[in-house]
Amino acid sequence: MTTLAKETFEPVAPTEAEAALARESTRALAPLLAAAGEVRLRLQPAKGRPEFIALPGAALRLLVEILTEMAQGHAVTLVPVHAELTTQQAADMLNVSRPFLVKLLEDGKLPCRKVGTHRRVLFRDVLAFKRRNDDERREVLRALAEQGQALDMGY
Secondary structure, three states: OOEOOHHHHOOEOOOHHHHHHHHHHHHHHHHHHHOOOOEEEEEOOOOOOOEEEEEOHHHHHHHHHHHHHHHOOOOEOOOOOOOEEOHHHHHHHHOOOHHHHHHHHHOOOOOOEEEOOEEEEEHHHHHHHHHHHHHHHHHHHHHHHHHHHHOOOOO
């Protein structure tokens, strides 16, 4: 399994110039998303000969998503779903404290494995937990809104 180093997990925040370049790039690449299968791109380095590369459609979609976020000035990070996170990295993703996350792990609400005395959590497991948690919250909010309507509480 791949364990992300702290510096790998850190988001990359674009400068103003990079955000502007990302906007340009997004506009140029977005129309290519409709193409089925692979897309061939021509790379023109500042020095040297141009080169053609083929990108799978899925990679192009990811690239456009990354550029879109960067164009808006947002920091971006790329994490493979099979990556293992430290408890602090997982807690940061869920926006909870590390002790709270450890309690989730000990209660079996989120799977982990031990490497010596350290726990590791799969990124995909953290995402699945977050989705379940978000779905449960939405359901509770929907039920509260229905109850408010039924009781004619004015909202």
